[in-house]
Structure formats: structure tokens, C-alpha cells
Amino acid sequence: MQNYKRFVLSEIVNTQILQEIQDKFSETTGISAVVVDADGKPVTRPSKFTEFCDYVRSFPIGLARCMACDDRGGRAAVERQRPVVYHCHGGLTDFAAPIIVQNEYVGALLAGQVVLPQQGYDAKEEMFNRLLPAGMDTAILSDLFDKVAIIPENRLKAAADLLHIMANYIVEMSVTNVVQQQLMEELKAKAELENLLRAAEMKALQSQINPHFLFNTLNTIARLSLLEGAERTQEVVHSLSDLLRNNLRAIEEMRTLEDEIKTIDDYLTIQKVRFGDRIQAAIAVPSEFLKTSVPAFSLQPLVENAIIHGLEPKKEGGHIRISGHTENDNIVIRVSDTGVGISEDRIGAIFRNEMRSRKGHTTGLGVINVHKRIQHYFGDQYGIHIESRIGKGTDIYITLPPSDYR
Template identity: 35%
Template sequence: MNIRLDEKKLFLDRIRQSLKKLNNLLSLSKIPLQLAAADGQIMVELNSSPDFCKRICQSDPDHMCEDYHKRCVITGDTITRFTCHCGLYNFVIPISTRAAEPPLFLLGGQIYEEQCLHHKYMLPVGQLAASKNLTPEEVARSVGRIQSMAQAQITTYERMAQYIAHNLTEDLKTTDTHTNRLSLEKEILERKIIDLETKNSFLVVNPHFLFNTLNTIARVAYYEKSRKTEELIYCLSDLLRYNLKQDNELHPLSEELENIKKYLYIQKIRFKDRLEYEINIPDEMQQYRIPNMILQPLVENALLHGITPKCDGGRIRITAKKQGNDITLYVSDNGYGFPQEILDLIADGDFSRIKTQAKSGIGLLSTHNRIQHYFGASYGLTVEQSDFSGTTIAICIPIRQ
């Protein structure tokens, strides 16, 4: 169905207004979701597609792949599930619109089921690279970033996508569903809160009991002459004690660095020669005061998403620079960098929508918000560099002594 440009703009505006009302639902979804027209054009990208799908499977970033396209048929509100030619799990949900407007489809999935994860390692990387004029390394990295998920999780997100599709259908056909949508969002959020509270209740352990137990184990290791085990346990105990600080006071940077050293020491035992690290901050800067635990999420991000994916490991470097009345702390790694869609979200300051690396998103968002809470909107977190040579994240804060 053809639609004039001015009508298309109005139609897109209505879609975006409807999606704004669904933000609470969308924020809970952890899988790629796109809204597309029957002609294959992607109207709105709700949650970003994997880099692999955009670069390898789609003819261009603005159109769905052929596997999706041939399944975009109006069949009531029935969900269509399928596995694409690359082994990824996908689904399509029709969205009915007014007679004069083109039908829409909610596309979701683009992930590997855990029981089918072997398909990920059977892809002809060299052949795909040649067909798209890419290097095998680029294709391999794209494949490595595709999510995998248990079927129970997929089912949960499918149901959420069906709720979203249903509300979009009702909203694009009429405007008399605002109350129902709010009720639905409230129900889902309440379930989410109850679920989190239930999980958290199992994590509550008396800290004194925990530290005393660790110290007891460390002493046993000492008497058994397991010196490295003893040292690891004491490092873990110190890490937990520092991490549990809940005060709003500023602490010397030296304390944060000592905590980071213990964390990296433990990881070094785990990764051996695959991890190297360097902390190079002058002693006079280490007396400046900062909120606790603002470097830890960045170092953990560098380790998990920069160093771990590399077969030969890599290096993490922590440095600092004084600029007038401010200090900038840098955490660098020589990993593969963030995907472009993540960089775009960070450039927009939209840390909370980082879904393909959820843990990174939570850590970056929390750190950025805490810095601005302490020091104001002029300070915070920025990504100085992120490409195939590595990532550098900077934290700018005012000098406090």
C-alpha cells in the first residue's frame, strides 16, 4: 500500500507517541525488537538488532532480512516463530492499523536458544566475510556478540512483546486504551519488583558472619601452608568490606585504587598470562577524594567486555590527568570496543537503553548518575575512544581534598 510522505510522517509521529507511553514495558525487554512495515522497511528500532544481522543478513540497515520479510503476513494477532538460515530464533507479531494505513509487524528475537548454541560455531565465517567485503575477524566479532538465552527467558520476553503489540494495535486504531495500558504496565512492574525482592531476600547475609567465616578459612589455609589461597581470601574479604560501604562520604582515591588492585589481583590468578594491568596515578593525586566504587564498574566492564572475549587476553590501564580544578580518571583496555549502536546511545547520554550489554549499561548508568548527583551536570562519564584497538572511558570530577 502506497502512502504519501506527509501521511507517512504523521503515521510515524503517532507510532512514536504510542511508544512513549509504552516506555515502562520496553525498558524491561532484553531482546532486539523492531517495528517494520510489510514492504520490509524498519520504521522504528525499539531494541537494537545485533551487529551481525545488520551487517551480514540485512540488505541495508533500514530493511528487515528476507527470512523476516517472507513471514510478514497478516494472520490476526498470531505470533509466528521461526529459526533463520543462520540458526537464530525469531518471531513476528502482526499489528493492525487503520484501513488507510499500512500494516505493521513487531519483529523480535535475533538470539540463539541455549540448546541450539552450537549453530553459532557452525557459521561459514570466511564465506560470509567474502560476500559482504568484510574481514573474517569482523564477522567473527559480530557473531561473538549475538546473545544467547534459555527458552524460559525467551518465552517471558515473547509474552511481553505480545503485550506491546496488542497495545500498539489498540492505540493505532483508537485512543481509548490509556487506562488499560497503565494497568498493564503497573501489573508487569509490580511483578518485576516482587521478583527482585524475592531474589534479594536470598542474598541477605550478615556481613560480620561473612567476614568472620572468610577469615577463619584464611587461617586454615595459613596453617595448611596454602599461602596463595590465604592471600586470595583476604583480598576477597577486603573487597566485600569496601563494596558494602553505604555512606555518602568522599574517600581518598588511594582507597579506591587499593580496592581495584585487590580485584585485579584475584582476576590475575584466574586469567594468568591473559591479563596484564597497570595503575599509573601520581601519589599527590591519590589524596583527592572521590565517591567510592566509581572506578570498579569501569574496570569490571573492561575485563568482561574488553579482555575476556580475546583469546590472547589483553591489558587494562588506569591513569589520571589534572586539568585546572578538575581531575579526569581514565580506564583503558585493548579489547574490541563497543558496537556502534552502543556508542550512539552513549553519545546521546542514553546509558539506560544499552541492552546488548546490559551489565555494562547498568554500571555505566549508575556511575554517571552518582557522579552527577555528587558534583552536578558538568561532570560525569564519557567514552573517549572505542574501536577495534580498544576502549577508553573517562570520569571527570572536581578536585576535593
């Protein structure tokens, strides 16, 4: 489900190595150079920029024109899939070599700032025509332009090809390392999820002591309760039977929210008998959400945590409410309680999967299990978010994709 983000040159490449290659290139060839990203913004420091270009760039209009020119040059190189030679906005000759990763343009090598001998082309006259309207000093422009190196076309193109090959090799190697790291992180996340699933399955297996015998016994108790007129007892036994039957289903199954809420109803029926009026519960999930598919046991562990760790420690008990709404087209299920609350450190520990067994209950395991299974099925943008205030209560938000996502 992982979606790799768009490659950003400054994030995937070691700019220090690029800088060293660029500096050596400029020192050897006498040609200035800089590496820019896909938006034309410099990634490296300019090497051997001419005084002429430094002067032009000292004017805001000159800098803006230079960046726009660099961007156009880079994109022209992308269209041709090779280095291109062109005249810059100041009349000098530059070249651009595209940096392409997996068919995606991530930046360009820009070099040049030289005068290319061309029959019928007066570079200095062209420079004056382009720059004087920008308000730059004629004498300074003329003096600095005369210092610009004159380089034959074949030498310039050979230098362009060399730098293009070296830079693209370095970037490709960097991208390979990035993708390998992403794959390693995915494998690690998958292994963690499998461990969580195995732990949950083991917990379920521990309760599967001859399930047919268990269900038959519960049904017998329910019938006896009915015969004795103990309707409340019969209701609780039926709820327990349904709850156990659902909990013995395969954890990797997908279920509807309607099924999940039925499980919660059974669970709350039993807990209300235990806690009496100390626990008040309400379920208000919009009917249009009920056919939404979710991983099995997405709600029950959260409700269980809310009661055991949130409401049970309070002498007066409290309220638990399950509701739903949409947010940015996604479906959000909210499990709220008015319990003792959870500290920020404890929330962080839950999501780092550092919680341990306490009083017979695995604190936080159910939460992180649900969170990781939702992300496994739908992607990292979905899952669980917890907000809490000590002494006030806790809100757990389950973000699910819209129904047409699946």
C-alpha cells in the first residue's frame, strides 16, 4: 500500500559529493557550474561563476531572469533527453544537462557562462540589447563581459557530456539507496504487523478450548434461564455466546462496521451487568457508514481499553460514546470516554509498541494492533489518532478511506 513520494533532489543525493565533483569540473575546464532542482533553485553552491554573472545577479530583475533562464534550459534538456547548449538572457552561452530519475525530472546541471565563437553572432552586442533596459551600468557590463572566457563549441559539448554522465550516475546510486531503505522499512513494518497478528491469534487460540462444547454449554444455560424466568441472564448469555463466536473468527478477515457494532453491543451488554449504572454507553454511527469494510476487531479492543483503563478506575464511572462523521471525504469513527485520561508519554509509548501487560490486560496492544492493521489494508494516511486530557477523558479517532476507495 506504500506510495513513494516524488523524488526531491536535495533529499536523495549527497550534495557534498555533487559539490566536490562540480568544483573539480569547473577548476579543470574553467567553465562555471551549478546544480538546480526541478524548480530551478540551486542545490549546490555555484562554482567559478563569472564576475559578469555575479554583477547581473546582484540586481533583483537580473537574478529573476537568471533563475527563469536556468529553469527553461533544464526543461529543454529534459524534452530532448540530453544536454543542450543555449544562449542565456545575458547573451552568454550555457548548457543544461538533465538529471532524470525513473523517468522523472528532478533537476539539472547548468554550466557555461562563456562566449561561444559563432559566425554572424555578436555576443557583446546581444548582451547590451538584453541587459541595458534593466538599468545596469554600461561600463561595468562591458568591462566584466570582456573577462568572460571564449571556449570552442566542441570543448563545451564534451564538458557537458562528461558532467552529465557523472552527475546522473551519482544521483542514480543515491536513489537506489533511498529505495532500498524504503523497502527495508516496509519489510520491517510488515514483520511487526505479522508479529502483532500472531500475538492476537495466539490470544484467540488460548480461548478456543473446545468451542463447540463451550457454545453448547452456553446455549443450555440460556435455555435454563428462560425456563426459570431469568430473562436478563438469558440476554447476557446470548451476548457472551455471540461475542465469543465472533472473537473466534479469523483476525485477517474484513467485516462491516455493522458487524463490528453488533460485537460492541454484545460486549456492552455484558459490561453493563458488571458495572451497572457506573457505565453509560451510546452508539450513534450514521447508517450510511454501516456497510463500510474494516479489519475484524477494529472497535472492540478500543471500547475494552476505554472501559478497563479509562472508566473502571473512576469510582463514579462515566460515559462511553461511539460516533462517526466524515472529514476530507474520509470516514472517521470516534470512540470517546469520560475516563481518567492518558498522558502524552503513555500515548507515545502505545504507538512505539512499548506497553506491557497490566492487571491481566495488555495495555495498548489492542490499539497498536488496530492501527497497524488499518494501515496495512488502506495505507499510512489512515489509522488511529488519540487525544486525551488527564482527568477529563479520551477521544480515539479511527480514520478510514471513503467507501469508494475499496
